[in-house]
Amino acid sequence: MGVVGRRFFGFVIGGSLPAALGANWLASAWDQNAGLFAATPTSATLEEVSLRWLLDVLTLPAGCGGAFVTGATVANFTALAAARHAVLARLGWDVEAQGLFGAPAIQVVVSEEAHPSVIKSLGMLGMGRDRVVRVPVDGQGRTLAGALPELQGPSIVCVQVGNVNTGSFDPVSEICRRAHEAGAWVHVDGAFGLWAAASPRHAHLLEGVAEADSWATDAHKWLNVPYDSGLAFVRDADHLRGAMSLTAAYLPQGGRREPLMYVPELSRRARGVDTWAALKSLGRSGLGELIDRNCRCATRFAEGLSAAGFEILNDVVLNQVLVSFGTPEVTGRVIAGIQEDGTCWCGPTLWQGRAAMRISVSSWATTLTDVDRSLEAMLRVARAVS
Numbered sequence: 001m002g003v004v005g006r007r008f009f010g011f012v013i014g015g016s017l018p019a020a021l022g023a024n025w026l027a028s029a030w031d032q033n034a035g036l037f038a039a040t041p042t043s044a045t046l047e048e049v050s051l052r053w054l055l056d057v058l059t060l061p062a063g064c065g066g067a068f069v070t071g072a073t074v075a076n077f078t079a080l081a082a083a084r085h086a087v088l089a090r091l092g093w094d095v096e097a098q099g100l101f102g103a104p105a106i107q108v109v110v111s112e113e114a115h116p117s118v119i120k121s122l123g124m125l126g127m128g129r130d131r132v133v134r135v136p137v138d139g140q141g142r143t144l145a146g147a148l149p150e151l152q153g154p155s156i157v158c159v160q161v162g163n164v165n166t167g168s169f170d171p172v173s174e175i176c177r178r179a180h181e182a183g184a185w186v187h188v189d190g191a192f193g194l195w196a197a198a199s200p201r202h203a204h205l206l207e208g209v210a211e212a213d214s215w216a217t218d219a220h221k222w223l224n225v226p227y228d229s230g231l232a233f234v235r236d237a238d239h240l241r242g243a244m245s246l247t248a249a250y251l252p253q254g255g256r257r258e259p260l261m262y263v264p265e266l267s268r269r270a271r272g273v274d275t276w277a278a279l280k281s282l283g284r285s286g287l288g289e290l291i292d293r294n295c296r297c298a299t300r301f302a303e304g305l306s307a308a309g310f311e312i313l314n315d316v317v318l319n320q321v322l323v324s325f326g327t328p329e330v331t332g333r334v335i336a337g338i339q340e341d342g343t344c345w346c347g348p349t350l351w352q353g354r355a356a357m358r359i360s361v362s363s364w365a366t367t368l369t370d371v372d373r374s375l376e377a378m379l380r381v382a383r384a385v386s
């Protein structure tokens with residue numbers, strides 16, 4: 001599919017910025033193995049620089065450790081491994097050495113709307129897909145902070161900024177306050193929502209996010225670098241290194257930041273190169289403008305569809321729009337018709353029991369003109385179906 005197209009609104013895919021794509025091609029041609037500083041000082045340095053810029057633009061604490069991984073799934077896994085390391089280390093348990101057999105039980109809290117990749121990560125870390133406590137959410141998918149269970153012993157609370165359907169944000173500040181009072185670790189899944197920090201108009205949605213202990217996001221979504229590229233950040237870099245470190249006599253480690261000490265892999269592609277190029281080409285204001293423009297586009301979609309009499313199922317706070325064209329059957333036929341028409345592409349979803357079409361605006365190339373052209377096609381198809 002033409003996912004780099006300016007009118008591709010499926011999933012939350014993002015496009016590829018020209019500078020990031022060029023840098024990605026160069027990095028592939030250079031064929032750098034970015035695991036070790038000694039093997040590829042340039043790409044390791046570009047990771048260092050990118051990490052500094054990322055923490056700045058995402059308004060996260062400057063001293064965080066960072067991991068350049070494949071996507072938000074592995075970023076969630078990596079950050080939650082650091083969380084597991086930290087909450088058990090506090091009790092004197094070395095989980096990397098001893099494993100989980102006989103370890104103190106960790107209480108893990110997620111919302112009913114936690115992304116499946118968080119649940120999968122917990123499973124991969126031996127913390128169990130099914131033994132998590134699920135907290136109810138409101139009509140936008142936001143965790144009800146008042147419904148958090150009592151936290152006792154080693155605990156990890158997972159929150160979400162940017163619900164994959166509605167774009168909504170958990171009340172992170174309040175959850176952090178309650179969790180930290182009980183000594184729990186707070187992990188934020190912000191696969192695309194964390195990028196709202198770059199936009200002065202949307203940064204307020206992230207109130208309290210910098211108080212968390214770890215964060216996961218995707219560069220291949222809203223930073224618009226080519227697949228695959230995810231990022232994990234951990235407030236105390238020692239915990240990330242504690243979970244991810246690898247030593248071997250044949251691998252020289254110097255005084256510089258060694259990428260392999262922060263990620264699950266040893267050999268890996270030089271993701272820092274295209275991330276650096278994306279940030280360098282956009283600059284702080286360019287990234288903010290990209291986020292703002294995408295959100296303006298989403299609002300325009302919602303206004304246009306609503307004015308035509310179709311129901312918008314979410315509060316459009318970010319870049320995601322859910323629209324119902326009537327019954328599930330009619331909505332399904334309109335989605336199929338839009339895909340067939342080819343002016344733009346959107347996919348189906350189910351939101352709190354209701355069938356909807358989901359529009360996600362996350363490409364650097366999308367303009368308001370693209371929205372108007374897509375709206376014209378959507379309304380034409382919807383009229384023909386009904």
Ligand SMILES: Cc1ncc(COP(=O)(O)O)c(C=O)c1O
Nearest residue numbers: 071072073115117164189191218
């Ligand atoms: C909120 C959220 N978390 C995690 C993920 C997983 O990201 P990835 O597909 O990059 O592993 C997604 C993907 O859509 C997401 O929206």
